[in-house]
Amino acid sequence: MTHAAKNPVGRPREFDEDKVLAAAMEVFWLQGYDSTSMTDLLAATGLHKGSLYQAFGDKHNLFIQALERYVDEFRREMSVAVDQAESGLAGVRALMHKGIEKGCHGSDCNAGCLALNTLVDKGTADAEVVAVLTQAFVKRMALFAQAVARAQQEGSLRSDIAPEQMALMINVMSMGIVAILRGPMDEQQATVLVEDYLSTLKAT
Amino acid sequence: MTHAAKNPVGRPREFDEDKVLAAAMEVFWLQGYDSTSMTDLLAATGLHKGSLYQAFGDKHNLFIQALERYVDEFRREMSVAVDQAESGLAGVRALMHKGIEKGCHGSDCNAGCLALNTLVDKGTADAEVVAVLTQAFVKRMALFAQAVARAQQEGSLRSDIAPEQMALMINVMSMGIVAILRGPMDEQQATVLVEDYLSTLKAT
DNA sequence: CATATTTATGACCGAACGGTCAAGAAAGGA
DNA sequence: TCCTTTCTTGACCGTTCGGTCATAAATATG
DSSP, rough: OOOSSSSSSSSSSSHHHHHHHHHHHHHHHOOOOOOOOOHHHHHHHHOOOHHHHHOOOOOHHHHHHHHHHHHHHHHHHEEEEEEESSHHHHHHHHHHHHHHHTTTSSSSOOOOOOOHHHHHHTTTOOHHHHHHHHHHHHHHHHHHHHHHHHHTTTSBBBBOHHHHHHHHHHHHHHHHHHHHTTTOOOHHHHHHHHHHHHHBOOOO | OOOOOOOSSSOOOSSHHHHHHHHHHHHHHHHHHOOOOOHHHHHHOOOOOOHHHHOOOHHHHHHHHHHHHHHHHHHHHHHHHHHHHHSSSHHHHHHHHHHHHHHHHHSSSSOOOOHHHHHHTTTSHHHHHHHHHHHHHHHHHHHHHHHHHHHHHHHHBBBSSSSHHEEEEEEHHHHHHHHHHHHTOOOOHHHHHHHHHHHBOOOO
């Protein structure tokens, strides 16, 4: 029975919840969960301690919300990219490029992917994180599988591997690329790698 | 001028340095650097605070040594695996399997790879970590490239991609697999994925 | 205006952190 | 035996951590 009240009683918020969440997400993204202190978050959001806790709960809660925001935004971007593609193959390529682009976020261009960073960092230890990430993974897989299936129907990708399986493979390769972007590989090399990889998937 | 003295002056160590390092490595592996407290390390090693600090320096120093131990051991295992292989293709397969096996270490079978975990966690922020990991990466690449080159010469892997580039690609795929082993994928699925992937690399 | 309700502010808290160090114990050398 | 050196033990330290809460301020309602 919680309908959004238009004129809520009490002192109104002085901050934009989503802007705060975006700022928190950014910090978690760049620094990781453990390395991000409440002090960092307060500085980034501009809020004071009480306000942050009252609005978002504790640090872990805030992180979960920031992570959800991230995966939603990411999926939306990927969805747009694949929808704009003029072919299945172009869609697959766009998805992989979007991942690289996302991983090359920020000034140092090696922040990586918050979802992947979190997965590798926390593994299966954190149940709430697992829930968010698995759901995100399923949706992401659907995007990949759809693009792959289309490309196979168009005859541009080989058909000797089931679309779901190929989608998984491509997804995993994407994750590998994004992971290594954190270290010894740059964006350009990653792009080359994508093309090399796609060449192994093309129909003969 | 530091030749190892056979009868060093002073009270002798009561612990095996390498055993302690192995224990510390294990904890860092399972929990990650930030989530591992000195208390955890003391419990795992059985040492007391002063001894640990006196023998290994501070936490970061201990971690670097543990990481070095890890990558050395890993590389040795990979080297053995590839040397035992009866063909180039078998070597490549063995390398990928070794990575999975390593990633499925421990009871929960999802500890991942300490090197990869560290790369994703720290990125380029920690200079000493970067140094260790880049050197390890180079050596690892050499192993992969050698196996790939052999397989290409034997005609079992396609030759339209330069061995170094294909080695990089395989390496990245391996990393992706190990990364996702931390989450929604199990060892068996990973093995299937390896075969699917190798099928895309085989010479036609 | 009075009251109820919500938010803003920042002082404050206990716990845990990484790290230090003084005192005692165990060895070799003189 | 006594001294020097190294290692062991664990008490101790200052800092930072995540988190709480009392108070003040701002709005809607009556």
